Amino acid sequence: MHRNPSRPLSPHLTIWRWGPHMLVSILHRVTGTGLATLGAAAFVWWLVAAATSAEAYADFLDHADNWYGVVIGVGLSWAFFQHSLSGIRHFVLDMGAGYELGVNKFWSVMTLVGSIFLTALLWFLIVGGN
Amino acid sequence: MRMESPLGRVRGLGSARSGARHWWLERLTSVSTLLLFIWFAVSLLRLPGLDHETVTEWLRSPLAAVPMLLLIVSTFWHLKLGLQVVIEDYVHQEGSKLFSVLLLNFLTIAGAALAFFAILKIAFGGDAPNA
Numbered sequence: 139m140h141r142n143p144s145r146p147l148s149p150h151l152t153i154w155r156w157g158p159h160m161l162v163s164i165l166h167r168v169t170g171t172g173l174a175t176l177g178a179a180a181f182v183w184w185l186v187a188a189a190t191s192a193e194a195y196a197d198f199l200d201h202a203d204n205w206y207g208v209v210i211g212v213g214l215s216w217a218f219f220q221h222s223l224s225g226i227r228h229f230v231l232d233m234g235a236g237y238e239l240g241v242n243k244f245w246s247v248m249t250l251v252g253s254i255f256l257t258a259l260l261w262f263l264i265v266g267g268n
Numbered sequence: 269m270r271m272e273s274p275l276g277r278v279r280g281l282g283s284a285r286s287g288a289r290h291w292w293l294e295r296l297t298s299v300s301t302l303l304l305f306i307w308f309a310v311s312l313l314r315l316p317g318l319d320h321e322t323v324t325e326w327l328r329s330p331l332a333a334v335p336m337l338l339l340i341v342s343t344f345w346h347l348k349l350g351l352q353v354v355i356e357d358y359v360h361q362e363g364s365k366l367f368s369v370l371l372l373n374f375l376t377i378a379g380a381a382l383a384f385f386a387i388l389k390i391a392f393g394g395d396a397p398n399a
């Protein structure tokens with residue numbers, strides 16, 4: 139990028155009053171990046187371990203069943219739900235809908251509520267299934 | 269599907285010169301990724317457990333292995349497009365930008381290839397549980 143530093147930038151990051159849509163926008167990037175790095179690595183590890191041997195798989199499960207494995211698992215599943223709900227919201231915004239202040243705020247908050255609800259539901263099913 | 273106007277195409281507008289296609293593929297792959305991950309979660313929850321035998325036996329079925337291969341293609345494609353946008357937003361120096369995008373391409377293809385091979389190895393592993 140070739141920006142002339144003597145030209146002032148408008149103070150776009152500092153003049154806005156905080157709202158849930160800003161948090162959701164940032165979370166879309168944070169969760170996407172987290173899933174794409176940590177999530178993808180864990181997923182590939184799981185598959186390669188399963189294809190390698192029972193021992194390699196047991197090694198993976200040792201970590202996954204550990205407290206930090208569960209923390210990462212809960213975190214990744216929450217990230218997936220948050221990213222997906224906010225991705226669906228993206229489709230609506232891409233069509234040019236949902237920019238009215240009240241509507242925009244409502245659906246921003248709903249992605250946050252929804253992702254926590256879906257994470258809780260998923261882990262309820264996982265724990266209940268065992 | 270081309271989402272640019274003929275004039276925009278001729279001029280090669282957009283920072284990456286292929287912005288509209290990138291944008292469209294990011295949407296397309298996000299829908300397929302969503303559908304495939306719903307399938308994946310439901311499938312795993314329906315398995316009696318996640319031990320080695322159960323998982324490898326599940327992956328030997330074509331109706332598990334093929335959607336898994338599609339899931340890998342869809343997810344890695346989507347995340348490669350996504351991370352490239354993140355890189356282009358924060359890495360401004362042309363040299364390091366080129367290097368980062370190159371590295372991203374190598375790493376995503378390597379990751380997807382590993383996952384692909386693992387699924388195929390299990391799927392083609394025959395009837396005996398591979399120990």
Ligand code: HEM
Binds near residue numbers: 294
């Ligand atoms: C595990 C699977 C997924 C991974 C690893 C992933 C990763 C990413 C990454 C790294 C980005 C770039 C973020 C940014 O530019 O701020 C992104 C963008 C995006 N993702 Fe995903 N994603 C996944 C699943 C999904 C799903 C299921 C949906 C839709 C329901 C979705 C919808 C989107 C959309 C619409 C964008 C573009 C956002 C924009 O243009 O600003 N993603 N994703």
